[in-house]
Amino acid sequence: MDDKKIRDNDAYDDLLKSFSSSRKNEKPDDEVRNHGEIYFSVNSPRNTTARQTTHVRAANAQKKAVPQKKRAENIVAVNNKKTESGTKPNKRPSAKRRKRKAKNSFQGLLIALVIVAISVLSAFLLKTTVMNCINDILAINASTTEYRVILEKDMEVDDVIDVLSEKNLINSKAFCLLFAEIRDLGVDTDRDGFERAIIYPAGTYHLSASMGLEGMLLEIRTNGVESNTVKLTFPEGYNVVQIAQKLDENGVCSAYDFYAAMNDEALFERYEFLSSVTDKQLRYRVLEGYLYPDTYEFYIGEAASSVVERFLENFESKWTETYASRAQELGYTVDEILTVASILEKEAFDAEQMTVIASVIYNRLESSSFPYINCDSTGKYIENFRESLEAEGNYAEYMKVYDTYQQTGLPIGAIGCPGADAIYSALYPETTDYYYFLHDSEGKIYLASDAAEHQANMQYLN
Numbered sequence: 001m002d003d004k005k006i007r008d009n010d011a012y013d014d015l016l017k018s019f020s021s022s023r024k025n026e027k028p029d030d031e032v033r034n035h036g037e038i039y040f041s042v043n044s045p046r047n048t049t050a051r052q053t054t055h056v057r058a059a060n061a062q063k064k065a066v067p068q069k070k071r072a073e074n075i076v077a078v079n080n081k082k083t084e085s086g087t088k089p090n091k092r093p094s095a096k097r098r099k100r101k102a103k104n105s106f107q108g109l110l111i112a113l114v115i116v117a118i119s120v121l122s123a124f125l126l127k128t129t130v131m132n133c134i135n136d137i138l139a140i141n142a143s144t145t146e147y148r149v150i151l152e153k154d155m156e157v158d159d160v161i162d163v164l165s166e167k168n169l170i171n172s173k174a175f176c177l178l179f180a181e182i183r184d185l186g187v188d189t190d191r192d193g194f195e196r197a198i199i200y201p202a203g204t205y206h207l208s209a210s211m212g213l214e215g216m217l218l219e220i221r222t223n224g225v226e227s228n229t230v231k232l233t234f235p236e237g238y239n240v241v242q243i244a245q246k247l248d249e250n251g252v253c254s255a256y257d258f259y260a261a262m263n264d265e266a267l268f269e270r271y272e273f274l275s276s277v278t279d280k281q282l283r284y285r286v287l288e289g290y291l292y293p294d295t296y297e298f299y300i301g302e303a304a305s306s307v308v309e310r311f312l313e314n315f316e317s318k319w320t321e322t323y324a325s326r327a328q329e330l331g332y333t334v335d336e337i338l339t340v341a342s343i344l345e346k347e348a349f350d351a352e353q354m355t356v357i358a359s360v361i362y363n364r365l366e367s368s369s370f371p372y373i374n375c376d377s378t379g380k381y382i383e384n385f386r387e388s389l390e391a392e393g394n395y396a397e398y399m400k401v402y403d404t405y406q407q408t409g410l411p412i413g414a415i416g417c418p419g420a421d422a423i424y425s426a427l428y429p430e431t432t433d434y435y436y437f438l439h440d441s442e443g444k445i446y447l448a449s450d451a452a453e454h455q456a457n458m459q460y461l462n
Contacts, residue, residue, distance in 0.1 A: 133175040139212035145303045146208045148310070153202045157186035157217065160200045164216060169209050176213050185217055206299040233295040236419030237345035240285035241385065243417070247298070247307060257304035262287045264305065271312055273319055276333035282412055284382065284398055289338040289414025290315050318420065326427045330362075339410050341418035341426040346377035349443030354425035356447065359432040370435060371408045379403035381415035 135142055147167050151160070157180050165173040180186055187195045200220045207216045230250050234243055240262070244255035263286060268274045273290075280286045287308070292315040298307060319334070327337050340361055348354040364370040382389065382398045389395035401412040418426075434447040436454035440461055448454035 133172045135209075136170045136172055136176050136213050137179060139210050139215070142209035142212070144208050144210045146206045146299065146301065147303055147306050148299055149205045149207050151200065151202045151205070151220070154199050155202075156197050156199065160217065160220060161213075164207070164213075167207075169207055169216065170213060179213065180217075183214070185214065204297075206302065228300045229297050230300060231295060231297045234291070234293045234417070236293045236422065237342075237416045238291075238293060239381070239384075239416045240288050240291060243291055243311075250298075251300045252298040252302055253304040253307055258307065259285070261304040261308045264308075267308070267312065271316060273316060273324075273334050274312075276335040277413075278335070279412060282397075282401055284385070284402070284413075286413075287312075289335070289342050289417055291417045292318055293417050293419045318423075323423070323427055330427070335413065336410060337423070337426045338418060339414045341422040342414035342416045343375050343377055344422040344425055345416055345418050346380075347375055347437075348422075348425075349439060349445065351421040351425070353445050354422055355428065355430045356432060356434070356445070357437055358425045358429035360434050360437050360447070362429055363433070363435050365409060367435070373404045373410070375404050378407075378411045378415055379405060381411075 134140065147169065149163060149167055149169070151163065155163070158177060161170070161173055161176050161180065164170050164176075170176050186198055188198050189195055198221065200217070203220075205220050207219060211219065230252065232246060232250055232252070234246065240259075241255075244258045247253055247258055248255040263280075267287075268277065274287075277286065291308075291311040294314055296310060296314075298310075323337075324334070327334060330337075332340075340358060343361065344354045344357055348357050361373055361375070364373045379399065379402065382395070382402045386395055389398060400406050402415065404411055432447070433449050435450070436448040436457075438446050438454075438457060438461065440446070446457040446461070448457055
C-alpha cells in the first residue's frame with residue numbers, strides 16, 4: 001500500500017474520532033441502538049430509500065385492505081346466513097340427503113302417532129278393566145238373566161269363582177279372587193277362634209250377574225238349590241216345535257226366545273258335532289235332531305240360551321267317540337246319521353224294526369236305481385205346520401227340501417229328535433237286500449226286495 005493511501009485512511013480515522021468525541025453523550029436522531037443493532041429513523045438521510053419503500057408498501061396495503069375488508073364482510077355474512085338457516089348458502093342439499101331428511105321426518109311422525117295411539121288404547125283398556133272389576137262387585141247395570149250353575153262337588157271359594165268365570169257371570173276372575181281374599185269370603189272363624197275354609201255345597205243354583213259376586217256366593221252358601229223348578233220329559237221323536245211349546249207352557253222360557261237362542265252362531269262354534277249342519281237358512285228348525293230326548297229339571301224363567309245348552313250338552317255326552325268313528329266308517333256325517341235316526345223314529349213301530357228299516361234306507365241311498373227313499377214321514381213333518389208356513393209363504397219351499405218324494409236322497413235335515421235306540425240303529429243297521437217296507441194296522445212290518453214283491457204285500461194287506 002502506498003504512503004498516500006495510508007495517510008488518507010489515517011485522516012479519515014481521526015475525523016471519525018473527533019466526531020465521536022464531540023457527540024459522545026448524545027443519542028443521534030437518525031439511529032437507535034438496541035443490543036448492538038442499529039435502526040435508522042425515518043428522518044435519517046440514510047433511510048430515505050427505506051422511507052420511500054415504506055410509503056409504497058403502505059399504499060399497496062391500503063389498496064389490498066379494501067377487497068380484504070369486503071371479503072371479510074362477505075365471510076361474516078355467509079357465516080351469519082349459515083347460522084340462521086343451518087345449511088350452507090348457495091348450495092342445495094343432494095336428493096339423497098333430502099330423501100333421508102324426509103324419511104326421518106316421516107319416521108318421527110309415525111313414532112309419535114304410535115305413541116299417542118298406544119296411550120289412548122292403554123287408557124281405554126285400563127278404564128274398561130276397572131269398570132269390569134267394579135261391576136263384578138257392585139253389579140252396576142249387570143244382566144238380570146239367570147243361568148243354571150252346577151257344582152258337581154263341594155268347593156272352596158276359589159273353585160266356585162272359576163265356575164262363575166266359565167259361565168261368564170263375572171268379568172275378572174283375578175280381581176274377584178283378590179276381593180274374596182280381602183273380604184274373607186273363603187274362610188270363617190269358629191267358636192274357638194280358629195279359621196276354617198268355607199265350603200260351598202254341591203248342587204244346582206240359578207244365578208245372575210246382577211247379584212254381584214258376594215250375592216252369588218251367598219246364594220250358594222245358603223243352599224238355594226233348585227228352588228222354583230219344574231221337571232219336564234221330552235219323548236223320543238219330539239220335534240223342536242213340540243219342545244218349545246212345552247217349555248213355554250210350563251213357564252221355563254218363551255218359544256220365541258227358544259227359537260232365537262237356537263240360531264245363535266256361537267253354538268255352532270262351541271259344539272264340534274254341529275259342524276256338519278249345512279244350509280241352515282233352508283231348514284225349518286236348525287237344531288232339529290240335536291235336542292236330546294230326556295227328562296230335565298228347569299228353573300222357572302230360565303234363560304233360553306241356558307235351556308238350549310242343556311239339551312246340547314246332554315246330546316254331546318251321548319254322542320261318543322265310538323259313534324263318531326262308526327259314522328265315518330259308514331261314510332255319513334253326524335247330521336246325516338241323525339236325519340236317518342229321526343226317520344226311524346217315525347217309520348218304525350218299535351225299536352226292533354229300526355235296524356231293518358235302516359237297512360232299507362241305506363240300500364236305497366246307495367243304489368242308483370232308487371233316487372228317492374219315499375218315506376211318508378218326511379213330507380208329514382212339514383205338513384204339520386202347513387197353516388203357519390202358508391201364511392208365511394214358504395210352505396212349498398220347505399216341502400221341496402224335506403219331502404223325500406220330491407227331494408232326492410235324504411231330506412235337508414232331521415224331522416224330529418231321535419232317541420238312543422234310533423241313533424244306534426242308524427249307526428248299526430242290518431245287512432239286507434230289502435228296498436221296500438210297509439206295515440199293517442197292528443204295526444207288523446212287511447219287507448220286499450223288488451217292486452213285484454212289494455206290490456204283492458200291498459194287495460195282501462188290502
